[in-house]
Amino acid sequence: MEKDWLSVASNVLFFIIFYMLFSGGLQAVGLAFTGEKFLESNYEFTTFQNLFTSLLDLVASTLLTWYFLKGAGISFKDLGFKVSFNQFLQAFVLGGIFIALAFVTFGILDLIETRPLPFNGSEFLVVTLFLFVAALCEEIIFRGFFMKMMQKYVGVFWAVILSSLIFSLFHVFNPNVTIVGLLEIFLAGIAIAYAYFKTGNIWFVTVMHFAWNYVQTLLGFNVSGQDFYSFLEFSKIEESVVTGGKFGFEGSVFSSFAEVITIYILSFYNSKKLGIFL
Template sequence: MKKFLYFPITKIILGIAICLGVLIGVQNFITKPIIYSLIDSKTIGDTIVNYISVAVLLSTYYYLFKFYEKREITELSKRSILKELIGGFFLGFAILSLVILILYLLGYYQILSFSGFSYFLAPLSFLVIAALLEEVLFRIILYRILENWLGTILALGIISFMFEIPHVLNPNVTFLSVVLGLLFGFAHGIMYTYSKKIWLPFAFHLGWNFAQPFYNSNLSGIDDFSPVFVAKFNGPELLTGSIYGIEDSILSILFLLIICVIFLYLSIRNNKIIQLKSNKNTNYNTDCQIN
């Protein structure tokens, strides 16, 4: 029973189920009923609910795996947290800003008007909890456990594929958006391997997603966000991206590939790659850390 309980697949299933279950339960039965009964503005209410959800999700993960794996939860360590959050966010935001700049210089992007700051309330809070939820489920549950079990290389292949599966269901998916999704899963996985913490891949994810509606691009095929700038894309889809958004531009894919190569190189140079180990005498109740 103990071997089954601490088997990697069991830990992944229980971790995802409990983290999701607690988050959904607290949202639907506690925070939403209370906040919406106290605040008339849906925008402000949604913002507060989303940020409370951030605290609930991180707390659930922390106490679950602290009890389950009986170890320090180093992947949520506050060491260098500001450096990784700020650096990761601006790296993700800067890549797509560079794409926008190139398109602007080519005459393929034109700003029409300034829309306002409402994007920084509920839409931003939604991006924060959405990016964090994906990073908790895909990176520090699924990928972390797979990497410690199967090694970095196999885990990167699996996580790249599994990360793209739910995104294939998004509206207006294209071949290039699938390529982008696979690279995105790889990039975040190797960022976690390099840093051994959630903050860098989460912040990069948030900065990347933040930039798209900011510049009036669809976000992964979704156009539900009010942009900061009302703008027009007018050029070949290979460069400007399809209706899926700017992230399936060949420029975005090229820059993301460069990020993957850089962090893979840094991980190898700093001896962060975990090798596939023999299943014999494997202790599934420990979390392998490479310094």
Template sequence: MEHLEHRDSMIMKLIYHPIFRIILSMVIVVSATGLIKSYITKPFFSSIIQSETLIKVFVTLLGTLVMTLTYYFFTKYYEKREVTELSFKSSFLELFGGFSLGLGVIALEFFLLFCIGNYKILDFEGFDLLTAPFTFLIGAAMLEELVFRGILYRILEQWKGTTVALIVSGVLFELPHLLNPNVAVIGSIGGIVFGLLMGIMFTYTKRIWLPFSFHLGWNLAQPIFGSNLTGLDQFGVLFKAEFSGSEIVTGSAMGIEDSIFSLITLIVLFIVFYLKSKKKKHLVSYRNVKGKVLED
């Protein structure tokens, strides 16, 4: 009997170990979303809609909803807790504020480039960016925030504290982006700092909405003003633009994210939200979580 109890105890420790929780949660959320998209939503909408653009819009939006619900219910029953990171408390303010901030700081960077003569709008390309590409950006931002902040960062912060969670999740967040074309040094460093910023935004609010909406606004603003996004040019642009001068200022083929302006912006925002989180006493010290496995 004691042997069986010991074995059951070891199994439970494994099942609820932070690393196992991170891996299993990621697999469930990503695979469930992919399977439903491939075998249910995409075939269904393809059978009733002829427009490829509308198919992509509906499939992506419904996929984002399914992904969020999968995260919610799996986390609720697996971790046996209220999923407060998806609480609707202050959600509108955080969604609106985060999106406006992400869009606004990128717009400010382009304005600065315009003022110093390194950026010029040549033509209006139409609103195609605001249909299927925009919905793709919604889905991509939510996927990355649920995986890297809702799962990886949150569990790491509970386990090892805020500092470790910031560093590990920031580096791991940037790794997949290194596979994109036109990757450059400043942009890659900026990608890590971006991951740090998303993490500290999560710590500040303890919810997913602020980092998600900032992420979306930041990503959308770049092709709006004619820039590649993380080295990719597949989204189209709202305005066709011309860049001139040093790539350190304007960004390389990677886009405005490779500009020193973007890097400075991200660093400043990280410091601001770090200090705000510290003031609210939301930072988690490793010594305060040492030995804990589950929240609550």
């Protein structure tokens, strides 16, 4: 297949421009209704505002992905919307198990200390919905559009690499960002992109992505540098590439091991049986 780099570059550039304008505009309007002082540099979004703006972001992302895929001759249905409880359970375990293991390991090595936080049912529900919607939005953009479009023009290998690179660069302005953190997000992008290649199911990678962020959040880790409601908070955390520090688990070298092992496990995925080892 002859690679069409010009089509890739133009699609990426125009998508990003229209995404920033459309999604950014919708979110700004939404924030204007929910927070009068949201433009102030020290303004902190509420959990509800995060959910509300992520829903607006999902609307913009879905419409733009549908439109640009149509322009590339790809049907939106080709993103894959298979519903399988078996797949969803495996995706959740695969996305969250290594976070839990790292949490236990850090505790044993006395690299972290935690204290419980009071349970807040409404915050718990809203942050759960927010993290799921945010994961779905990112998967529609990065795996649904970028990877699908790039696969058509430059093949699977470059589609995985380039979509993961863009995925990492989209996090460059996150709070507490580090070079190690961006590299780890790039590797996480490769793991998720490989999962999408193996499953062909946007729901599978959405649940996997959601679990990755959700388990981090509930155990007290920051997610890509951002702090959300959790059951626990760290009273001590070593600021190093071992724990990831304030950026969260994604700034930890343990994240690299998790991603490599995840890719290895996914190599056993059986599309006919819709599962791993099953």
